[in-house]
Amino acid sequence: xxxxxxxxxxxxxxxxxxxxxxxxxxxxxxxxxxxxxxxxxxxxxxxxxxxxxxxxxxxxxxxxxxxxxxxxxxxxxxxxxxxxxxxxxxxxxxxxxxxxxxxxxxxxxxxxxxxxxxxxxxxxxxxxxxxxxxxxxxxxxxxxxxxxxxxxxxxxxxxxxxxxxxxxxxxxxxxxxxxxxxxxxxxxxxxxxxxxxxxxxxxxxxxxxxxxxxxxxxxxxxxxxxxxxxxxxxxxxxxxxxxxxxxxxxxxxxxxxxxxxxxxxxxxxxxxxxxxxxxxxxxxxxxxxxxxxxxxxxxxxxxxxxxxxxxxxxxxxxxxxxxxxxxxxxxxxxxxxxxxxxxxxxxxxxxxxxxxxxxxxxxxxxxxxxxxxxxxxxxxxxxxxxxxxxxxxxxxxxxxxxxxxxxxxxxxxxxxxxxxxxxxxxxxxxxxxxxxxxxxxxxxxxxxxxxxxxxxxxxxxxxxxxxxxxxxxxxxxxxxxxxxxxxxxxxxxxxxxxxxxxxxxxxxxxxxxxxxxxxxxxxxxxxxxxxxxxxxxxxxxxxxxxxxxxxxxxxxxxxxxxxxxxxxxxxxxxxxxxxxxxxxxxxxxxxxxxxxxxxxxxxxxxxxxxxxxxxxxxxxxxxxxxxxxxxxxxxxxxxxxxxxxxxxxxxxxxxxxxxxxxxxxxxxxxxxxxxxxxxxxxxxxxxxxxxxxxxxxxxxxxxxxxxxxxxxxxxxxxxxxxxxxxxxxxxxxxxxxxxxxxxxxxxxxxxxxxxxxxxxxxxxxxxxxxxxxxxxxxxxxxxxxxxxxxxxxxxxxxxxxxxxxxxxxxxxxxxxxxxxxxxxxxxxxxxxxxxxxxxxxxxxxxxxxxxxxxxxxxxxxxxxxxxxxxxxxxxxxxxxxxxxxxxxxxxxxxxxxxxxxxxxxxxxxxxxxxxxxxxxxxxxxxxxxxxxxxxxxxxxxxxxxxxxxxxxxxxxxxxxxxxxxxxxxxxxxxxxxxxxxxxxxxxxx
Numbered sequence: 001x002x003x004x005x006x007x008x009x010x011x012x013x014x015x016x017x018x019x020x021x022x023x024x025x026x027x028x029x030x031x032x033x034x035x036x037x038x039x040x041x042x043x044x045x046x047x048x049x050x051x052x053x054x055x056x057x058x059x060x061x062x063x064x065x066x067x068x069x070x071x072x073x074x075x076x077x078x079x080x081x082x083x084x085x086x087x088x089x090x091x092x093x094x095x096x097x098x099x100x101x102x103x104x105x106x107x108x109x110x111x112x113x114x115x116x117x118x119x120x121x122x123x124x125x126x127x128x129x130x131x132x133x134x135x136x137x138x139x140x141x142x143x144x145x146x147x148x149x150x151x152x153x154x155x156x157x158x159x160x161x162x163x164x165x166x167x168x169x170x171x172x173x174x175x176x177x178x179x180x181x182x183x184x185x186x187x188x189x190x191x192x193x194x195x196x197x198x199x200x201x202x203x204x205x206x207x208x209x210x211x212x213x214x215x216x217x218x219x220x221x222x223x224x225x226x227x228x229x230x231x232x233x234x235x236x237x238x239x240x241x242x243x244x245x246x247x248x249x250x251x252x253x254x255x256x257x258x259x260x261x262x263x264x265x266x267x268x269x270x271x272x273x274x275x276x277x278x279x280x281x282x283x284x285x286x287x288x289x290x291x292x293x294x295x296x297x298x299x300x301x302x303x304x305x306x307x308x309x310x311x312x313x314x315x316x317x318x319x320x321x322x323x324x325x326x327x328x329x330x331x332x333x334x335x336x337x338x339x340x341x342x343x344x345x346x347x348x349x350x351x352x353x354x355x356x357x358x359x360x361x362x363x364x365x366x367x368x369x370x371x372x373x374x375x376x377x378x379x380x381x382x383x384x385x386x387x388x389x390x391x392x393x394x395x396x397x398x399x400x401x402x403x404x405x406x407x408x409x410x411x412x413x414x415x416x417x418x419x420x421x422x423x424x425x426x427x428x429x430x431x432x433x434x435x436x437x438x439x440x441x442x443x444x445x446x447x448x449x450x451x452x453x454x455x456x457x458x459x460x461x462x463x464x465x466x467x468x469x470x471x472x473x474x475x476x477x478x479x480x481x482x483x484x485x486x487x488x489x490x491x492x493x494x495x496x497x498x499x500x501x502x503x504x505x506x507x508x509x510x511x512x513x514x515x516x517x518x519x520x521x522x523x524x525x526x527x528x529x530x531x532x533x534x535x536x537x538x539x540x541x542x543x544x545x546x547x548x549x550x551x552x553x554x555x556x557x558x559x560x561x562x563x564x565x566x567x568x569x570x571x572x573x574x575x576x577x578x579x580x581x582x583x584x585x586x587x588x589x590x591x592x593x594x595x596x597x598x599x600x601x602x603x604x605x606x607x608x609x610x611x612x613x614x615x616x617x618x619x620x621x622x623x624x625x626x627x628x629x630x631x632x633x634x635x636x637x638x639x640x641x642x643x644x645x646x647x648x649x650x651x652x653x654x655x656x657x658x659x660x661x662x663x664x665x666x667x668x669x670x671x672x673x674x675x676x677x678x679x680x681x682x683x684x685x686x687x688x689x690x691x692x693x694x695x696x697x698x699x700x701x702x703x704x705x706x707x708x709x710x711x712x713x714x715x716x717x718x719x720x721x722x723x724x725x726x727x728x729x730x731x732x733x734x735x736x737x738x739x740x741x742x743x744x745x746x747x748x749x750x751x752x753x754x755x756x757x758x759x760x761x762x763x764x765x766x767x768x769x770x771x772x773x774x775x776x777x778x779x780x781x782x783x784x785x786x787x788x789x790x791x792x793x794x795x796x797x798x799x800x801x802x803x804x805x806x807x808x809x810x811x812x813x814x815x816x817x818x819x820x821x822x823x824x825x826x827x828x829x830x831x832x833x834x835x836x837x838x839x840x841x842x843x844x845x846x847x848x849x850x851x852x853x854x855x856x857x858x859x860x861x862x863x864x865x866x867x868x869x870x871x872x873x874x875x876x877x878x879x880x881x882x883x884x885x886x887x888x889x890x891x892x893x894x895x896x897x898x899x900x901x902x903x904x905x906x907x908x909x910x911x912x913x914x915x916x917x918x919x920x921x922x923x924x925x926x927x928x929x930x931x932x933x934x935x936x937x938x939x940x941x942x943x944x945x946x947x948x949x950x951x952x953x954x955x956x957x958x959x960x961x962x963x964x965x966x967x968x969x970x971x972x973x974x975x976x977x978x979x980x981x982x983x984x985x986x987x988x989x
Contacts, residue, residue: 007124009093010084012037013052021049045078053168054127055080059095059214065246088121089854090814095213096164097137099854102126105291106135107851115859115866122854131162139256139291140209141167142181145299175207176200179302182295183256184209185224193221218250219243226298227252227266236264238702260292261651263676272297273676318464322558326364333363333396339370342399347378349441350424350513353432354382354414359389361558362432366397369430373441380421382414410528416521422513429533431507437554444510444553447498455545456511456537458504459553462490469557472501472549473534474601476593479580481534484602491656493673496551498666499603499643502590503537503547508555515540525582531575538583541604552665599685603643609982610643610688612714614703615695617652618671620662622848622869624810626724628895629767630695631662632789633722636971638664642978645689649675649699679706686713690982693720697727700757707760717985720977721761722786725892726771728754730817733889733912737820751778763981767893770916784977787893790965794904794958795878799947804841804865805940806880806905808873808896810848811855817890818847822858825886828933829940830863836941839863844880846870877903882944885909888930893917902961906953908940917964924956 014036018024024039033039040051050057060079061068067087070076076085083093092098102122103110110122110130119125126137134143143163167175176186186208190197196211205211212223222229232251233240239254248254255266263273275281275297290296351369355362369377379400383390385408394402403417415429426445444457461469461483468490470483483505485495519539526532537547580587589605591597617623619630637644644667651674659669673681692707692714694700700721707714728750735744744750755778758764764783766772772783807825809818822845830843839862846867849855859866870876877883883900887910894913901907907925914920914927921927926943928936943949 007120008127009052009054009088009123010120011052012040016053017044017049017051024049045080048078051080054123055083055093056095060091060093062214062216063095063249064091088123089856093123095210096141096167097123097126098139099123101139102130102135102137103854104851106130109135111851111855114854114856121856126164131164134162136181137164138181139183140181140213142183142291142295144289145179145181145295172206175209180209182290182298182302183223184212188225189221189223196221218253223252224298225267226270226294226301227255228268231268232259232264232266255294260294263651263674266294270297273674313465315463315465315467318466319558322464322556323361326360329367330360330363333367338396338398339363339366340398341370341377341379343376343378345376347424348375349373349426349428349445350378350380350422351428351430352380352382352415352418352422353430354384354411354418355386355390355393355432356384356408357386357388357390358432359386359393362390362393363396365430365432365434368435369441372436372438378422378424380418382409382418384409384411384414408528412522412524412527412529412532415532416524419516419521422516425513427511427513427516429506429509429511431557433558434507435556436508437556440508440553440555441510443550444508447548447550447553448510448512451546453544453546454548455515455540455543456504456509456547457553458501458510458547458549459508459555460490460495460549460551461505461507461555461557463557463559466490468495469559470505471495471551472499472602473503473505474598475502475534475538475587475590476601477587477590478593479576479583479587480593482593482595482598484598490554493668493670494599494602496659497668498548498550500546500606501549501602502541502604503534504549506533506536507557508553509533509537510553511540515543515545519543523582525578526575528571530572531579535579535582538586542586550665596684599688608641608643609690609978611637611645611978612685612689612692613637613644613646613695614693614699615646615648616699617648617650618646618654618659618669619695620654620658622658622871624848624895625812626696626892626895629724629788630722632970633693633695633974634667635664636789636967636974637978638667640971640975640978644668646670647673647678647681649678649702675702675706678703679710682706682710682713690715691718691720691978693722694761695722696724697721697754697758700760704757704760715982715985717762718981719761720763720765720981721758722765723755723771723775724767726751726754726766726774727891728774730889730891734817734820737888747774748777751775755780762985763977765977768916769918771892784973786970786973786977788895788898788965789967789970790898790902790961791967792902792958792962793874794902794954795874797878799881799950802879802881804880805843805882805884805944806876806900807843807845807884807886808847808876808900811853812848812850814853817887819853821886821888824888824930824933825884826858826861826864829886829937830861832934832937833863833941836938837944841944843884844876846873846876873899874903877905880905881950882940883907884940885913886930886936887913890916898961898965901957902965904954904958906943906950906957908936908943910936917960919960920956922953924953924960926953 017036017040021044024036024044027043028035028039033042040049048057048061057079060083061071067079067082071078076082083091099122110125113119113125114121119128126135130137136142141163161170167180176190179185189208189212196208199205199211200208205214212221215221219229219233229251232255239251242248242254243250248257255264260272265272272293275293281293281296284290284296285292290299381393381400381402383393383402383404385405394400401421409417426448440459444459447457448454458472460471463469468483468485468488471485471494474482474484476482485492488495519536522532523535526535540547591601613634615630617627619627619634621628621631634644634646646667646669648670654671659671663669694703728747731750732744732747751774755775758780762782764775764780765786766775766783767787769785772785775783807822809822811819813819842863842865844865844867848869855866858864877900883897883905885894885897885907887894890912893916897907897909897913897917909925909927910930911927912930914925919925926939928939943953
């Protein structure tokens with residue numbers, strides 16, 4: 001790709017160059033040179049001078065010692081030459097700009113502009129427009145913080161320039177006078193490190209910030225009082241190897257890049273994870289006010305002197321607000337907008353509402369009911385001696401059946417009287433002091449009809465202060481009840497999965513009408529109200545039917561809104577004693593009343609196995625890289641009837657939509673948890689799980705200290721390690737193409753090291769026979785093979801209806817196999833296709849790209865059609881002729897190859913992949929050496945043009961997928977592994 005315009009970082013700035021290097025003026029005259037540019041090319045490079053203010057040669061050589069080594073060996077003339085040639089796509093040119101940071105934080109405006117050829121790289125975009133537009137190019141220079149910290153003065157000093165331009169060109173002294181971001185404090189730094197002040201005064205550094213970012217002993221300095229370098233490295237010993245090998249400059253570099261998101265603490269006494277969970281902190285980050293939790297916390301400390309918590313909403317106020325909204329709605333409703341429940345034929349659902357005054361609340365509830373479900377509803381209103389406008393409710397509501405009583409019949413008798421009028425197959429008991437969230441009734445009906453043994457469905461009840469009233473309820477041994485997770489955030493994982501429960505409040509309780517009649521409705525012994533719904537649900541459960549809590553059925557409830565709280569509590573106490581006597585024989589088998597027993601009691605005891613599934617991150621399918629297989633495992637476990645809790649080791653922001661679409665609704669996904677929470681989580685759930693499934697070997701190493709310490713709380717006889725991949729062969733293969741600095745150990749030694757923690761587990765899972773052999777060779781005989789789950793779904797499109805090659809793979813980082821294979825395919829293989837195929841035959845590239853990964857060079861090929869992330873790949877599999885998998889180093893099983901093959905797409909791959917999959921070359925796959933781009937291109941072209949061979953490979957690949965990836969066999973094998981592990985350990989529920 002050619003660029004007509006030179007970026008600012010590429011220009012030899014004559015005025016600046018001569019001012020910074022006064023000796024150059026004499027050398028130009030002495031040597032007869034034509035200006036600064038010729039001096040730089042002939043003399044300046046060899047002395048390590050910088051060509052302009054935007055490229056810092058000294059810093060570049062220091063930051064990238066491997067490049068400095070090439071300069072010393074004479075392989076390149078300067079760091080600037082390296083940057084201009086290829087470093088511009090991957091390296092940082094200046095101590096105050098990071099290409100990765102800029103692309104990650106401003107992906108939308110930057111990536112497209114670079115890809116379209118408008119700019120050479122992110123730095124070019126930043127210098128031309130981004131800086132002036134207020135974009136940040138580095139952790140330590142945030143224009144938003146710059147203006148906020150110094151109030152009016154720094155903003156005025158910017159004088160219309162960008163913050164970077166101001167610091168580098170116009171006012172470098174500001175770097176020592178103000179915080180330029182929430183990550184560095186120059187005043188504190190100067191007071192703490194007087195030697196740094198002397199270095200700056202001596203002209204060796206431009207500012208204290210420059211000193212921190214460019215000094216030769218970065219581990220000796222902390223950036224501010226809110227981060228302690230020595231403490232961080234002492235507490236996080238796992239970080240030290242990465243610092244020592246140059247991956248990170250110091251502990252703070254690791255903290256900003258990884259540690260913050262991992263919840264690591266910056267100084268002693270500060271629990272960053274606790275700060276992260278504060279709602280106002282999350283809100284500020286979500287709104288883009290701050291990059292991360294740490295910056296937000298520091299900003300609050302600087303501005304307010306403390307990390308303040310916003311007070312929770314006062315429930316007395318929110319109750320008044322709820323009622324005020326009802327009054328506003330009533331006025332807006334008028335005669336023209338009356339709720340209309342008239343219907344023809346038989347109703348789909350009967351709804352019973354018992355009323356005693358509270359007209360305004362009633363109208364709000366009925367309007368919510370009508371708006372929530374458009375189907376035929378039989379509305380039965382029981383007016384229990386009301387004295388307010390409720391006595392004329394038929395004038396405000398159309399189509400309701402009204403039962404009137406001149407005395408207060410009470411809730412229980414009112415419901416039983418209405419039960420005799422019910423005509424629909426489903427009955428909803430509904431309070432008049434609530435509002436329904438969207439689709440509550442539709443979701444409840446779907447859940448009720450999902451299985452014949454489901455007799456009733458209950459809702460997630462949220463109080464007016466947006467705290468939980470209950471997420472299903474527990475009945476304790478003494479007959480007391482507890483709304484599970486009461487007073488918690490309704491969005492917590494524990495409240496957001498489907499499960500059987502002891503009972504659900506009849507504020508919203510959907511029941512099969514036939515069962516309600518068979519039980520005779522509510523037991524009159526509990527009149528006038530309270531514990532009648534608990535007794536009703538227990539009688540359902542004792543008859544062999546199920547009560548199911550569904551979190552998608554959401555209701556906002558004004559608790560005690562239809563009665564006075566004092567009288568309500570008194571009646572509760574009376575009926576509690578009655579309830580305890582009525583069900584004494586059943587209750588003695590329940591757990592004692594204590595919050596520590598809540599997780600064990602939240603579902604009735606059953607034979608359902610409980611599995612703790614631990615992975616790197618929440619295994620979303622969009623992540624690729626083995627997470628799709630983990631996601632398949634979770635779905636298969638759910639289908640087998642296991643109760644699964646997914647727990648991530650590393651934090652990652654996920655949307656509620658991701659969770660809803662990617663996981664079964666009965667799986668508990670601990671999306672807001674990570675390794676820092678695991679110890680407390682295990683203690684809280686002591687004795688709860690029957691099996692622990694650990695995904696990925698490196699996670700077992702991370703978890704081993706916690707698992708060993710808290711082993712008494714876990715089923716230590718049934719711990720499974722799912723290796724997902726044995727990584728040692730990949731490391732050795734990678735070394736062939738990217739030689740490491742030091743020689744690698746033997747394969748056997750590397751496998752032994754990789755599996756050194758596997759002794760803790762009773763069962764080890766490998767994804768292939770090849771990996772299983774390596775594990776057995778390391779001395780572990782307890783190995784099972786569990787590959788991929790992949791249904792066949794071949795598209796009927798013929799050979800001639802298809803066109804082009806397809807590559808699918810996520811590009812998470814430049815050092816990963818997908819990036820390497822794509823570089824090789826585009827730069828080495830595609831040019832060889834020119835001899836075989838016309839130019840209109842393209843390579844389509846699809847898959848997630850991390851914002852920090854520069855794809856400019858990859859997109860430049862005329863044969864490449866770049867798509868980026870594609871949510872549904874089926875259309876691509878149906879229209880392309882051949883799938884290409886040019887992987888040069890990898891381990892395990894290539895999921896995307898299996899996926900493409902399941903759609904009937906023939907595959908051209910490296911021999912490495914064919915060997916891993918045990919697929920026959922020429923029958924089930926076309927495989928070629930990864931060291932011969934000419935042969936690889938020829939194989940692609942031959943299969944692309946040979947219809948008979950294409951049909952043969954297509955038939956073979958479909959047979960291979962059916963043989964190797966059948967979902968039914970996958971589930972059966974998984975079930976056998978789980979059951980054998982639990983039974984071998986003597987586990988029971």
